[in-house]
Amino acid sequence: MLRKFGLRPGDWAIFAxxxxxxxxxxxxxxxxxxxxxxxxxxxxDTLVRRVVLAxxxxxxxxxxxETVTNVIEIDGKTVHFAQSDCPDQVCVRTGxxxxxxxxxxxxxxxxxxxxxxxxxEFDAVAS
Amino acid sequence: xxxxxxxxxxxAAALLAGCGRAESSSDFYAMDTFMSVTVxxxxxxxxxALTTSIxxxxxALDRALSRHRTESEISALNAAEGMxxxxxxxxxxxxxxxxxxxxxxxxxxxxxxxxxxxLWGIGTEAPAVPAQADIxxxxxxxxWQNIELFPDNRVCLHNGAQLDLGGIGKGWATxxxxxxxxxxxxxxxxxxxxxxxxxxxxNPNSKEGTWNIGVADPDDQANVxxxxxxxxxxxxxxxxYERFFEQDGRRYHHIFDPETGYPADSGLxxxxxxxxxxTEADALTTALFVMGLDKGMAFAREHExxxxxxxxxxxxxxxxxMGAQYTFRGETAGxxxxx
Numbered sequence: 001m002l003r004k005f006g007l008r009p010g011d012w013a014i015f016a017x018x019x020x021x022x023x024x025x026x027x028x029x030x031x032x033x034x035x036x037x038x039x040x041x042x043x044x045d046t047l048v049r050r051v052v053l054a055x056x057x058x059x060x061x062x063x064x065x066e067t068v069t070n071v072i073e074i075d076g077k078t079v080h081f082a083q084s085d086c087p088d089q090v091c092v093r094t095g096x097x098x099x100x101x102x103x104x105x106x107x108x109x110x111x112x113x114x115x116x117x118x119x120x121e122f123d124a125v126a127s
Numbered sequence: 128x129x130x131x132x133x134x135x136x137x138x139a140a141a142l143l144a145g146c147g148r149a150e151s152s153s154d155f156y157a158m159d160t161f162m163s164v165t166v167x168x169x170x171x172x173x174x175x176a177l178t179t180s181i182x183x184x185x186x187a188l189d190r191a192l193s194r195h196r197t198e199s200e201i202s203a204l205n206a207a208e209g210m211x212x213x214x215x216x217x218x219x220x221x222x223x224x225x226x227x228x229x230x231x232x233x234x235x236x237x238x239x240x241x242x243x244x245x246l247w248g249i250g251t252e253a254p255a256v257p258a259q260a261d262i263x264x265x266x267x268x269x270x271w272q273n274i275e276l277f278p279d280n281r282v283c284l285h286n287g288a289q290l291d292l293g294g295i296g297k298g299w300a301t302x303x304x305x306x307x308x309x310x311x312x313x314x315x316x317x318x319x320x321x322x323x324x325x326x327x328x329x330n331p332n333s334k335e336g337t338w339n340i341g342v343a344d345p346d347d348q349a350n351v352x353x354x355x356x357x358x359x360x361x362x363x364x365x366x367x368y369e370r371f372f373e374q375d376g377r378r379y380h381h382i383f384d385p386e387t388g389y390p391a392d393s394g395l396x397x398x399x400x401x402x403x404x405x406t407e408a409d410a411l412t413t414a415l416f417v418m419g420l421d422k423g424m425a426f427a428r429e430h431e432x433x434x435x436x437x438x439x440x441x442x443x444x445x446x447x448x449m450g451a452q453y454t455f456r457g458e459t460a461g462x463x464x465x466x
Contacts, residue, residue: 042154087252090369095349102349105161112154112161123317123332124324125351126364126399127343 035118037100039079041072042112053077053115068109079113081106101125148331151178157189158296160321164304167315167331177311181318184307185300191218192292192299194241201290204282205241211283219280221292221299224406228295229271232414232426237385239284241291242268247390249381254372256379262388269385297323298409301361305405322369323405325361342435343368344460345396352457353399353435353443361405365412366397366437384417393419394439401433401452420444437462 041048041061049061051074059074060082070091071083078098081091084106091106100117102125151174152165164181168174194201200218214222225238242265248254257265273288284290292299301323308316308327315328317338326338333339340362341351348368355362367380367390384391398415400408411432415423420436427434427446435453436444445453445466455464 088250088370093348093368095347097349104349107156107159107161110156120332121339122341122351122354123326123330123338124319125341125343125348126322126324126362127348127366127369 035100037077037115037117039074039097040114040116042114044110048111053079063109063111065109065111068106070106070109070111072111072113079115080104081113084109149174151175153178153182155182155185157182157185158193158300158321159195159293160297161319162321163319165317167328168311169313173311174314177307177314177316180307181304181316184303185320188217188296188300188303191215192221192296194289194291194293201292204284205289207284209283209285209287211277211281213279213281216280219276219282221295222274222282222290223276224299225290225292225295225410226271226274226276228407228410228414232410232418234271234385235417236294236410236414237269237271238291238294239269239271239273239288240383240385241289242266242287243383243385243388244291244381247379247381247383249372249379249390250370254379256374266385266388269388294413295406295409297321298361298363298404298406301325301363301405301409305359305361305403322365323361323363323409325405326357327359329358341456342399342437343397344457344462345437347460350460352437352455352460352462354454354456355399355401355435355449356452356454357401360401360403361408362399362401363405363408363412364397364399365416367416368396382413382416391417391419393417393423395420395423395436396439397435397437398423399435399437401435401449 037053039053040050043063048063055076061072063070068086070081073080073082078096080096081104084091086106086108091104094104097104097115100115101120101122103114105112149168149171154163164178166174166177191200193199194205200214204212228236246257246261246265268287273285275283297320301320304318304325308314315331318325324340329336330338337356337358340355340357342353342364344350344352345366345368371378371380380390382391395416398412400411402408415434420438431448432446433449434446441462442465443457443462
């Protein structure tokens with residue numbers, strides 16, 4: 001039968017490798033909670049924190065820049081800039097992020113807090 | 128041997144079957160704001176190349192048009208003390224459009240309000256209400272009529288005027304992004320240039336193919352009070368809530384009325400304009416905000432502009448041209464749909 005298709009026993013090894021590779025690529029998607037709301041905090045191009053949000057989870061993250069310090073609080077499935085000594089206070093005034101797609105930015109400290117996850121209702125918010 | 132290679136290729140194709148859509152994103156800072164661009168396409172190289180081109184284009188515009196960068200052409204013009212300065216085609220075209228918008232809106236949008244911005248210091252560490260004499264002095268240097276354009280890209284500023292293209296800069300950049308997208312086949316792009324949002328092409332994450340853009344609640348900018356569905360259009364919002372300070376219980380924001388020298392006190396919290404021409408939308412959000420609801424709505428009706436007005440008493444008005452693109456979303460936050 002194998003000869004009929006020009007295949008040799010060693011070919012099965014190739015198929016097995018390809019299938020194993022495909023399975024490995026799919027593993028993260030298989031075990032990640034569907035639509036898990038994730039908070040990502042970046043300063044410039046550096047990832048400061050990436051955490052899957054869950055009820056009961058609390059964290060306070062302090063990010064010091066050259067002239068500005070931000071205090072970011074994660075409270076369950078929400079996150080907000082609790083304090084900042086930047087002059088414009090835009091980050092603090094942005095309020096509490098609760099849904100995927102929302103973001104808050106502290107320009108002077110170049111810190112971006114965003115929520116990522118499935119079920120994003122808005123592609124972007126004009127403000 | 129040939130069959131074995133074909134089988135291998137088929138397996139590889141199956142492996143990649145779920146990766147048919149390429150995506151490239153970039154976050155960066157330019158024009159004094161945070162920007163984010165996501166390009167969707169069928170080829171990763173194309174998406175990546177367009178993302179890079181967009182970022183480079185915006186950075187080049189920032190270098191040319193910013194009045195805060197000493198190497199910019201605008202800085203050179205502002206430092207020329209009334210002498211004629213020759214600028215690049217790009218900068219000349221941007222100044223020309225700024226003057227056109229100022230004339231069209233009867234000065235409600237004015238690219239020479241920089242002396243007022245500097246005087247009030249909003250967004251700096253020491254903002255304060257200036258003395259009336261200082262405001263009056265600054266106003267002597269405000270007025271778009273002080274910009275004189277000559278042939279061959281030559282420009283002159285009279286009476287100590289200072290040019291600030293910040294009111295259209297991000298719109299200008301958005302239009303450049305739009306043009307780059309149009310020159311690239313088969314891509315969809317979501318570009319967030321501060322308050323200017325461009326949804327280009329078909330949204331791959333939406334059944335309708337449109338981009339769903341929220342309009343921020345002035346009291347809680349993480350949430351929205353309206354939504355707009357767009358395709359190949361930009362959504363631009365200006366409001367009193369981003370850069371402001373409070374003194375003696377009163378809010379002073381960054382959108383100045385060139386007539387009074389004070390932050391525009393028009394009863395509005397924000398104005399949103401939707402247009403394929405983002406430079407125009409940028410200028411008009413400022414102009415309509417300064418005009419206020421009645422005059423601004425009349426202007427929007429007359430010129431068939433798509434505009435959303437959010438008032439201080441939590442009413443949301445839309446111009447007739449907005450049509451079915453608009454959805455009211457402010458009920459929970461206590462807003463009323465007055466359109």
